[in-house]
Amino acid sequence: MACEPFADFLQRFKADRQHGASELARQALVWLGQSVTELACLDAAARRALRDQVGQLTAARPSMSVVAHLLQRWQQQLDAVDDAAQLAAAATQLVALSRQAVDDCVTYARQLISPQQTLLTHSCSSTLMRLFSSLRGMDCHIVVCESRPLCEGVSVVRQLDDWDLATTLITDAQAGLYTAQADLVMVGADSLLSDGALVNKVGTRLLALAAQRDNCPLYVVAESFKQRPPAAGEPVLEQMAVSELGHDLPSSRLANTYFDITPADLISAWVDERGVHRRFSPML
CATH class of the missing domain: 1.20.120 (Four Helix Bundle (Hemerythrin (Met), subunit A))
Structure with missing residues (x-):
């Protein structure tokens, strides 16, 4: 071909x-x-x-x-x-x-999840989808933020339903309600900065703030390939087409930033192919 x-x-x-x-x-x-x-x-x-x-x-x-x-x-x-x-x-x-x-990330992350727990996640991480696939047969509940504007959380829930996992889809704005009910939050990563700060789908920072307020641990599951070397400078937060927002307003009145940065002090632990790190452990 x-x-x-x-x-x-x-x-x-x-x-x-x-x-x-x-x-x-x-x-x-x-x-x-x-x-x-x-x-x-x-x-x-x-x-x-x-x-x-x-x-x-x-x-x-x-x-x-x-x-x-x-x-x-x-x-x-x-x-x-x-x-x-x-x-x-x-x-x-x-x-x-x-x-x-x-x-290897999945192996270590799975050890953090126990039966009958509620896990809250945001966006669609291919690493977390591998983790969720490994949870088939476990009695747990996964709450998924829809992840506006294109709502990839919907496809996540559909897949989890196919795997017979108990799920709830929520709007991003409800995340602060569910951190009080969840046992843990797990997210993937688009990048990890040199101090352990997380670049991920926009909404992750607000989710992390709510989780910290409710004493709900937040784990970042990401292989070390996602670590950004210090020499790379400040990360670029991608801007996508404002038409994705679906509003009939002038484009000058709209913004569609796709990623945000979650400071390291809002993260409970980082899970990579080497294990679970309560302090960020850079590889680069």
């Missing part, structure tokens, strides 16, 4: 609101790996084009450090290997490494 044209993949990659950051990074690696197998030769011009594509993919999702991290690791191989087959294999290996890190 021929590789999807880069312009089409880039547009779809940039517009994707349903997949988490890790899944999007893996999709980019799969595309790059497939594209190099179709090259006639891996000459200097081809390498320049691939570097440019890595740059465009990284720039397309600036709030997602895992995209930059994994694609830059692949680009290092681009400068080191001699043929396309090796480069395609490097992409496959990074995808496997990412998936293994997620599986």
